[in-house]
Each structure stands twice: as structure tokens, then as C-alpha cells.
Amino acid sequence: MKKCTMFVMVLLVAAVSVVAQGQSEDATIRVGATMQGMNDTYIRIVTNAMEERAEELGVKLSILDGEAKAEKQVAQVENLIAQDVDVIIMNPISLDGCAPAVEKAVKAGVPIFTLVSVVKNQDKCVTYVGSDAPESGKIQGEMIIADNGTSGRVALIQGPIGHDAQIGRKQGLMEAFAGTNMKIVVEQTANWQRDQALSLMENWLQAGQEFDIVVAQNDNMAMGALKAIESAGLSDSIKVYGIDATSDAKAAIEAGRLMGTVFQDAAGQGKMAIDVAVRIANGESVEDVVFIPYLPVNKSNLADF
């Protein structure tokens, strides 16, 4: 019985590989992508746009979920190399941890480029499609100074400490605040999570921490903090800013609850990634970085987003 099952399985594997071989014969461009984590709303918007664009251009695209693990992404790139794809797109979870994947692709002669986030050995990648993390923090900071003048007490709610976007966004924010009297009086991580930002803000307010401005490194945390501030009846004296321009954050801006956010064009990044992949597959040259700009969003320009 067991032997019989084994035999059937071997047959199945053989059949599948024959079918797979047959598919790779034709001339369509085959692109493989590994994403840092598909349970993230932002990444979902990117991948949806990638799938849509691939469909339009007749590109055969397979998107893999890296589940927020660098070693998983490296293994996925190995698998994509083994499948002999034309171009590999990597949206790395880790600056250092995903670098070996680039080495492997280069060694195998498969062009690889990064999307949304970067790796340490970026020079070995064909290009980078995405935005510049510090820029979003800078735009957020400039928007805050435009609204509030050059002095204020700021509470900063950050992403997971050590995450590239956390480091970059803080760096950009500090750049914008440089030379002003904007002071970060308290800072902590809420790991991009709404419930953690909510509890954190409750605890700060309870502790009598005083600040005028809350800077959250994403909208999810901004919305959590906003909820705590409104529950404490302090919405008149504390202004909240986020990044991402999620749909509920935009609704909150419309209602005058959230002061501003920064739009990162997720769909634009996904679409551009496929366009760039096609250009690479066709042997065209591509610039070292393909920037998709950030834009500040507040009540005055909300209608454009």
C-alpha cells in the first residue's frame, strides 16, 4: 500500500515537471518576485498593481510571500533561479539578510532588482524601484513645520526598531527638524500596530507626558494614537500625523481628525516594477534608481488622492 502511494506520487511529480517544462518553451517573459510579507496592507496594494500590470502586458508573473523572513526570501530567490525566470524582483525584508540572494542571482546570471526596500549590496542589483525612505519622514516633518511653526513638543511613535523604514523615516524627520525648536520629548515603538499604538498613547497620557504633536511612522499607528487622544478629550490640543495615506487615514483627514499623512504610491511602485522588469528582459538599459515620489496629503489637497 505504501509503495503504491509512493509510486503514484512519483508519477504525479514527473507529470507536473513535464507540464512545467512545456510551459517554459514559449517566448513570454517570466518574472518571479519575492515580497517581504503579504499580510501587510501596503505590500498587498503593490502586488495587486503588479499582477494587474503583468496581466496587461502578458507577462507571466509569480509572486512569493517571504513571510517577513530574510532566509525564506533567499531560498525563494534560489527557487526562482532554478525555475529559470527571466527577471527576479525582490522586495527585501532585511538590508543585510537578503543580500546573499542578490549574490546568488548575479552568480546564476539572472538579473535581479529591488522594490520598495533595498539591500546592502544594492550596487549588484540592476536597479531599485521605489521611494527613498528618509524622504517620507522629511516630507512629514516639513508638513508639521508648515502647520505648527518651528517649535513644538513631539511624541514619536516608530515602527519596529531596526527596520529600514523606521530608521529612514526618523532620519528624514530629524533632517526636517534640524535647526528648529521641534523637540522629540518622548519616543517608543508600536511595531506598525494599531492596538500597540493605542495602548502606548493611553500610557503616555496617563503618565502626564506633555506634547503638542504626535508623529507616527505609519497611518495604522497614527489612527491608534488618535483614538486614545480622542478618548482622553485632548484632540483640540494634540495634532496627529501619519504616513501611507491609507483609506481610513484619508477619511480621518476629511473629518479633520488627522492633520496630515504622506502618500507613497504603492500601486505606482508595483506597476513600475513590472514595466522595469520587461525593459530588463528585453535587454534595454535601466537607470540605477527609479524613484516614485512621495507627496504630502492634508485637507487642502485630499481630493487628489
Place this chain on the structure above:
Amino acid sequence: MNIVRLCERTSKFGIYIAFILLCVVLSILSPYFFTVKNIVNILNQVSIIGIIAVGSTIVLISGGLDLSPGAIVAVAGVMAAHFGHPGQYPIIVPITVAVATGLAFGAVNGVLTSLGKIPPFIVTLGTMTIGRGLALLACDGMQVIDLSERYISLANSEIFGIPILIILFALVFAVFQFVLTKMRFGRHIYAVGGNETASHVSGLNVNSIKIAVYMLAGALAGFGGLLLSSRTVVGSPIAGQGYELDAIAAAVIGGTSTTGGVGKLTGTIIGALMIQVISNGLDMINVPSYWQQIVKGSIIILAVFIDMRSRNKG
């Protein structure tokens, strides 16, 4: 070292003493810690994880283990939120959906562990992973927003000035405390966890008791998911990340045995409060993020150490 020796003398109250010590230290470090407002704040923050931890405790007492509550929180929250948009369904619909989702997960956990005889770690690791996937599938990876006022009030209103979450937690605790200590079913849970074979020989229907326990834990996690989605005003597929471990930690810090047959809900409450107080306190005295995790882990180990020393000597 006097503190440890003092604790050793007060047998079986070790964890309570560790908890009180922690509160005293935090009160000294932050003038805002030991205030009525902050105590209410802490109780409010602990309620959802506390409700889930009640379920984890009874599963542990019955000799099982449940890794799925965090995922159930996400699935139930997303599912309930789908039925929680303004002007569509009466509030009882999302509540039922959330609890039923949890019950269904619990039934699968219970049946596979008892009748299927698959180790609970494997079964619930599986249902946890499935649940995380289902949560994403149920909303296509996007948060479910636009919830009705009534839905939001589920976790955000007050009754006689007391936040409703605290009242719900107290009710859940009271009901399950009664079941565990006063009802035959409660004693059967301890019996099954203490010695399964003996329980079977003495005529207990071990399988149905186990299934019931997992279903109750699932229902509590589902209810917790509903409350979390109401508290955060969004049905999020990534909600409840790590809640299963916090819930198990609360139970185990509170003296529940990981091998079954031993445990008290009062201990679980102290365990849950301990975890919450640590993070509340560290936020208040503004300990840097890197240090928070180190301090948190150390305090948990120290508390259980004091507890175990006091038990052994006492």
C-alpha cells in the same frame, strides 16, 4: 536577598508578592503609576488578553495547549467587522459571527486532538497558521473599516463610569471561576488534565470534555477578536499577533501547569496583569525600546523564580 527570603516564607503567595513588589517599584519610579486613572487604564488594557487567557488556562488545565487564539482573534475580528458596517445588521449578528468563528476553530482543535489523537501543539500550530491565512483571505489582505457606532461602542463605552471591557472581563472571569470551582464540569476538566487514563476508567467522557474545553477557549478568543476590532475601530487581518503566547504566559506565570491538572484563574489574572503592568510601567517611565524587551523578559523569569522558590520551601 532579604526580599527573596521573605517571599520564601510566604508559601504559595509568591507570585502575588512578586506582583506587589513590581507595583511598588513602579510607583516609586513614576508618580502617575499608582493612580486610580492608571489602574483603570491598566485593567482596560488587560481585559482582552485576559479574556483570551481564561480560555488558554482551562485548555492547559485539561492537559492541552492552544496556539490558535491569536489567529482566531484576527479571523473573528475581520469576519465580525464585515457584518459591522453602519445600518446593515443588528449588533447581535457580528457578535454571533465572532463567537461562532471561535467555536468552529475550537471544535476543530478539540476533535483533532481528542478523537484524532494528534498532539495539541501540532493541531493548534496548524489551525493557527490556517487561521492567519483565512484572516487575510476573508478581507483580501485589507483592513475592514467603516464600523457602526454601536459596534465601536462594544469595547469603548462605560457603565457607571467603568469601562465596559473591564466589566466584560470580570463577567467572563466570574462565570469561568464558578464553572471551574463549583460545577462538576469544572472538576472533570482538572481530572482529565491530571490523569486522563484514570478519568476514562472512572467513566468520564474524556473526548467530549476536551472538545468542550477547546470550544470554550475558541469562543473566548473569538469574543476577544470582536472586542479588539471594536477597540481599534478596524477589523485587521494581522490583529492579535503573539496573543497566544501572552495568554499562555499569563496562565503559566500565574501557576498553571503546562502538563495539566493544575491551575487557577486567579493566578492567570495576576499573570496577565503582571505582563500588562510591566509594559504600562515601562512606557510610563519611558524606558527605551531595546531595554523594554530585556527588562520584560527578566521580570517574568524573576517573578516565576520567586514563585517557585516560595512553593518549594513552603
